[in-house]
Amino acid sequence: MSATVELDRVSADFGSFRAVDKVSVTIGAGEFFSFLGPSGCGKTTILRMVSGFIAPSEGHIRIGGEDMDGIRPNKRPTVLIFQNLALFPLMPVWENVSFSLEMRGVDKAARRARAEELLKIVDLPGAGNKMISQLSGGQKQRVAIARALAVEPKVMLLDEPLSALDLKLRQHMRAELRAIQKRTNVTFIYITHDQGEALAMSDRVAVMSQGRLQQVAKPEDIYNNPSNGFVASFVGENNVFDGRIIASQTTTARFETDLGVFEAAFNTPPSSDQKLRLYVRPEYARLVSTAPEASNAIAVTISDISFEGNFINIHATTDQGRVLTVETRNDGSSDIPETGSRRYFTFDAQRARILADETQAAHS
Amino acid sequence: MISKTSRIILNVYVAAFLIYLLAPLIIMGGAAFNDSRFPSVYPWVGWTDRWFLDLFRDTRMWNAFKNTILVALAVVAISVPIGTAAAILVNSLQGRVRTVLYGMMVAPILTPGAVIGISTLLFWHHFSVPSGLHLSTLGQCSYISAFVMLLVLARLQSFDRGLEEAALDLGASYSQVLRRILLPHLYPAIGAGAAIAFFQSIENFNTTLFTRGPYDTLTVYVFSRVRSGITPTINALALIMIAVTLLAAISYEIYRRRHEKVLLARGRGNPDSD
DSSP states (O other), X not given: OOOOEEEEEEEEEETTXXXXXXXXXXXXXXXXXXXXXXXXXXXXXXXXXXXXXXXXXXXXEEETTEEOTTOOGGGSSEEEEOTTOOOOTTSXXXXXXXXHHHHTTOOHHHHHHHHHXXXXXXXXXXXXXXXXXXXXXXXXXXXXXXXXHTTOOSEEEEESTTTTSOHHHHHHHHHHHHHHHHHHOOEEEEEESOHHHHHHHOXXXXXXXXXXXXXXXXXXXXXXXXXXXXXXXXXXXXXEEEOEEEEEOSSEEEEEETTEEEEEEOOSOOOTTOOEEEEEOGGGEEEESSOOSSSOEEEXXXXXXXXXXXXXXXXXXXXXXXXXXXXXXXXXXXXOOOTTOEEEEEEOGGGOEEEESOOSSOOO | OOOHHHHHHHHHHHHHHHHHHHHHHHHHHHHTTBOSSSSOSSSOOOBOOHHHHHHXXXXXXXXXXXXXXXXXXXXXXXXXXXXXXXXXXXXXXXXXXXXXHHHHHHHHHHSXXXXXXXXXXXXXXXXXXXXXXXXXXXXXXXXXXXXXXXXXXXXXXXXXXXXXXXXXXXXXXXXXXXXXXXXXXXXXXHHHHHHHHHHHHHHOOHHHXXXXXXXXXXXXXXXXXXXXXXXXXXXXXXXXXXXXXXXXXXXXXXXXXXXXXXXXXXXXXXXXXX
């Protein structure tokens, strides 16, 4: 019970504002696919177009190969889990869960039995008679999922459903959602601005900015091989250096900045007018006492050490006053320098990337 | 912390307010039992129940009472659907259309009842419809449905449009959304609207007076008795009406509390959390 979802050059305009700009992507049947981006990037608009609440201004949406143009939300094989869950407060849990069956005219006994089955799937057996207001945040979440599953949808659309939960519960529900998706094998399209959620749950992630797809890839590729500066800085932390390329080989280039010349990975052929930056993730950077022989070293003074629990953030100030960040695992193996001591900030050329700010055409 | 003087002032004020509010009712109630030809408690002539007996023998009064209830029920039946529909419509509109429709609905509240009565009469006279209780009903509905609309509109403010979308997404048609999601949310306001419509209709005088034709309602009957020399039967009638209203209010409150308890008890089970 799942279907492919195909977006074919889909755009959405609100007056003169283009919320979604020619997005093309094919989501596989049974895939857990996330749209990740800051608020206002157009990800919710995409979700509402797939569910049928907004019609695309241009382009086509096909679900299971069938064009959805002109088909109303209640006739689509999709179901949407709303950000605020939108549970019906005046109905007990079981009526909420079996609401779609009631709309189809299924008799009460059958609805009741099906609701109980679905509540078991989401690990809430016997909660059928409770009112919604009597449930905790996590329980409401499960009821919303059970209610959506009752439709036997081919595609489940989730609009940041975990954003209202506290951290512990959120992490628990991540695993739960992933497990339910695997169990039911429904195509999940998940919208979030939380990179941790997107990376942890998804088969593939689409990073969006200003209505455009920036990169569509597996979570590890999004993190390790960001296609542009936006993806690199939106997903994870970075030390960023402005500068320009002075010499380039096939996979690396020499990059001149006001802190010196560095060597880093470089894939995309430079287009003349694009601004380039060098991105070094804090966990890929190291602090050493003696200047390394190769390039990629900046003399720094340790200015601040912030202990985060499972890792330690070390802030180091260059002689020019730039603050750089190095992240070290708190596993006892690395030596933590004293505040005020002199070190060299260094990184491997293969682990640092020279990227353009944003790609104009989406990669897919 | 309230100082002692201001507490005294507050108490005196509340007492004066309650006396002002309730004293006329008490005096009126007392007069119903006074064996005096005029409706007053002073001088107290003696205890009697003859005003009540007179009242029960007064067929014209009973007829007026029956008419009043009929009109009130008809007003509820007409103005509640109109007011509710108008509220849903106004709530879903934007901009100028909304302002115009809202203004048109509310205007009759601001119009004097006599004007509504006369214009209803003239309008239907134009179509050769004779005056009578049906015109009274229509005239009253024109402003009472606005009360219902205002009540329902206020309740609509707290309605989450997301619920409507969720229901549509789950396969409901628009009429199913209305019946199963929107109306249940509005029931408290619709109920309050129906009660207000009922009582507004019962106490209406101006509009009814012009449109009633040959028929009496309670207010018109009382008015005609005042002109032709008033006796304490009026007081007896008023006392009965107050008693009925009080009883209705008290029994509703008892029902409401009991219902709340049942809701709380239902599904309390084990409020476990995860």
